[in-house]
Amino acid sequence: MENQISFFSSFGLNDVFFMAEAAYRTLLISVVSISIGTVIGGIFGWMLFEGRISATILLGPILDVFRSVPLIIQLVLFYNFAPIIGFDLDAFESGLVILTLYTAALVANVVRGGIASVGEPMRRAARSLGMNYWQDLRYVVFPIGVRAIFPSWVGVALGVLKDSALVSVLGYVELLRASQILMTRTQEPLLIIAVAGAFYFALSxxxxxFSASFERKWSQ
Amino acid sequence: MFDYNFHWRPVLKSLPDLLEASLVTLQVAVLSMIIGIVIGLFLSVLKLKARGPLKWFATCWIELARNTPALFQLFFFGFGLGALGIHLTPFFIVLAGLSFNNAGYLAENFRGGFNAIPETQLKAARSLGMTLWHAYTRILVPQVLRIVYYPMTNQFVWAVLMSSLGMLVGFRELSGETQFFASKTYRIFEYFAAAAIIYYIMVKLILFISKLLATRLFRY
Structure with missing residues (x-):
């Protein structure tokens, strides 16, 4: 039995590069969706804070849905819903849309809390110094609010980075999907899952x- | 553009099965929460009071649970332990993964709770002749559980949402059952929409009940 053929090959250096590339894709989809989602979420949060009845009746429950339905269900649902209304999106695009909306829903809540944390007296003082509404928002609420919400924003961002693993369900080859592929080929699940875990840990x-040290510095 | 015919009849026909599966979801979430609270309490005490390997162990557990995706943790208990010859059933994979995750997140909450209780209470309890075990279980822990009541309900909601990952390791809770029916009938959108609604109602019910409980528990 000299020329025995093995269907499985062992875990090599190439595979580490393969996983690094997949880690890059994880980072790509999370960075893009976190940045867009933060901007949208900021606007939504401001609307939730300022909007009287319209925002709390319309926007609140819609954002609430993204927080009370599992992300995996949202992803599958949207991936299968987009073609129905005539959008032909691939796994990356639908994952991006849902992750962005998910981030926006979480950030909106954080931002609303952040604006509320800037006390009413502070804002009245700004207005009585002659600032208009937007100046008050830009020069008073923003600098104070950002400090207040920074730790919870980092928490949301890290959550999205980790939850981006779920886009693998749609077939996007990110870190966890890549490790599944390698597991099937090399039959060394423990080693590969450890490497994947190390990649996630190194990202997160x-x-x-950093955020914890920032928080400590600012709270002094 | 809109040439898709919705078929809701199969969904209605399998609705009893889906509701039954949602009870499985609740069951695994409650169990993982109980295990998570017990382990989380121990971890937070170890992290606060212990030295050497025990503290190191608690820190490792907490950081691993918080900095890797829940799906990765499930894969570890599924494929990783499988490589070591420990084959868990899907139920135990999900239960172990969720408990690991819950324990890590709750330990951080509990740590904040323990820090909020004055050091003197422990000393007073000890000088009244209580053993360390009694001082913790009768004096400190009940107060901590009160302080972290709301973070704990949040974590419970997360546990319900996270249990949907069971679908990827072959566990037949609500998502797994949904996927089973969806692939049997090819009515993917309809089934997952139904699952989303059931999850939404479940989460709202949990929050409502926890609010009711809070008014009863915190009367004083």
């Missing part, structure tokens, strides 16, 4: 430490 842990 420094950011959470």
């Amino acid at each position: 842990y420094p950011i959470s430490r």
Whole structure:
């Protein structure tokens, strides 16, 4: 039995590069959706805070849906819904849309809390100094609010980074999907799952430490 | 553009099965929450009081649970332990993954709770002749559980939402059942829309009940 053919090959250096590329795709989809989602979420949060009845009746429940339905269900639902209304989106695009909306829904809540944390007396003072509404928002509410919400925003961003693993359900080859592919080929699940975990940890842990040290510095 | 025919009849016909599966979802979420609270309490005490390997162990658990995706944790308990020859059933994979995750997140909440209780209470309890175990279980822990009541309900909602990942390891809770029926009938959109509605109602019910409980628990 010299020329025995093996269907499985072992885990090599190439595979590490494959996983690094997949980690890049994880980072890509999360960075894009977090940045767009934060902007939209900021606007939504401001609307939730300022809007009287219209926003709380219309916007609130809609954003609430994104927070009370599992992300995986949202992804599958949207992936199958988009063709019905005539959009032909691939896995990356539908994942991006849902992750962005999900981020926006979470950020909106955080931002609303942030604006509320800037006390009413502070804002009255700004207005009585002659600032108009937008100046008050730009020079008073924004700098104070950003400090207040920064830790919870980082929490949301890290959550989205981790939840982007679910886009693999649609067939987008990100870190977890890549490790599944490698597991099937090499039959070494423990090693590969450890490498995938290390990649995630390396992406997420420094950011959470950075945010914690920032928070400590600002609270002094 | 709109040439898709919705068929809701199969969904209505399998609605009893879906509702039954949502009970499985609740069951695994409640169990993982109970296990998570117990382990989380131990982890937070270890992180606060212990030294050396025990503290290191608690820190590792908490950071791993918080900095890797829940899906990765499920894969670890599914494929990773499988490589070591430990084969769990899908139910135990989901239960173990969720409990691991819950314990890590709750431990951080509990740590904040323990820090909020004055150091003198423990000393007073000890000088009254209570053992360390009694001082913790009768004096400190009940107060901590009160302080972190709302974070805990949030975590419970997360556990319900996270259990949907069971679909990817072959567990027949609400999402798994939905996927089973969806692939049997090819009515993917309709089934997942139904699942989304059931999840939404479940989450709202949980929040409502927890609010009712809070008014009863915190009367004083």
